[in-house]
Amino acid sequence: MGWVRRLPVTKRERLRPRLADSMLTIALSKGKMLDLTLDVFRRAGYALGSLSTESRRLVFPCPEIGMTFLVVRPTDVPTYVEYGAADVGIVGKDVLMEQDSDVYEPLDLKFGACRIAVAALKGQASRDRLSSKIRVATKYPKITERYFNQRGVPVEIIKLYGSIELAPLVGLADRIVDLVETGNTLKAHNLVEVECIAQSTARLVVNRASLKLKHAVVTELIKKLRAVSSAPIGSRTAAPRKSSRGALRTVRRTHK
Numbered sequence: 001m002g003w004v005r006r007l008p009v010t011k012r013e014r015l016r017p018r019l020a021d022s023m024l025t026i027a028l029s030k031g032k033m034l035d036l037t038l039d040v041f042r043r044a045g046y047a048l049g050s051l052s053t054e055s056r057r058l059v060f061p062c063p064e065i066g067m068t069f070l071v072v073r074p075t076d077v078p079t080y081v082e083y084g085a086a087d088v089g090i091v092g093k094d095v096l097m098e099q100d101s102d103v104y105e106p107l108d109l110k111f112g113a114c115r116i117a118v119a120a121l122k123g124q125a126s127r128d129r130l131s132s133k134i135r136v137a138t139k140y141p142k143i144t145e146r147y148f149n150q151r152g153v154p155v156e157i158i159k160l161y162g163s164i165e166l167a168p169l170v171g172l173a174d175r176i177v178d179l180v181e182t183g184n185t186l187k188a189h190n191l192v193e194v195e196c197i198a199q200s201t202a203r204l205v206v207n208r209a210s211l212k213l214k215h216a217v218v219t220e221l222i223k224k225l226r227a228v229s230s231a232p233i234g235s236r237t238a239a240p241r242k243s244s245r246g247a248l249r250t251v252r253r254t255h256k
Helices: 011-022 032-043 074-082 093-099 141-150 184-188 208-213 215-229 241-255
Strands: 024-029 059-062 067-072 088-092 104-108 114-121 134-138 155-159 175-180 191-200 202-206
Touching: 024 032, 024 074, 024 215, 032 088, 032 202, 032 215, 067 074, 074 088, 074 093, 074 202, 088 093, 093 114, 093 141, 093 191, 093 202, 104 215, 134 141, 141 155, 141 175, 141 191, 175 191, 184 191, 202 208, 202 215, 208 215
Parallel strands: 024 067, 024 088, 134 155, 134 175
Antiparallel strands: 059 067, 088 202, 104 202, 114 175, 114 191
16 A cells, blocks of 8 residues: 655645635725725824725735735615625625614724615605695605614615706605705705714624634724724824824934
């Protein structure tokens, strides 16, 4: 009977599983939130290399910080995270409320603040149509249905994917439910905010399996982002704490 010689395992092969366990794939929301997200990561001390809002690339490996970034549609971020294609994601609370995804939500990043609001044409905001269904145009059908059902108001929902403010102007809907930041777009279309359904800010979401299998690196990321997001507004442009200590030690050595 022959024998097979076992080749020695190299150091690189021994480390490969550990390196895989320490690498994070992070799904970022493209659009307005991307600039703010990149700023938060940089202030937390992460060097993002070539990752920028101007690039057409969708995948950005950053092996020097143990991360790979995916730039995807905001509505797709929870799906990537829930199914494990990404370990972590950054997405607005409005998307999470609409999708009810099975993800862990450990951190409110406190940027990208908006509100999910009901709006109507000026002069028609107080008009009730309790005898018939209120027709509401929105890109948030689940949030809208829950809101009106809780109030006992019958509603017919029209799903739109953009230009929601146009619906009341052309008689398509009596109300709209949309994401409002400053309210200027509503005013420009002769609309007024009737009621705020919920506040929305950027949230960090984590795949439940990744939280267990990559616990150390995930908790380290949460810790660093929490420190940045909870810092006073005036100090948010300051250098990360680690760099400050290094600079302080350099000054002390100079004076010795």
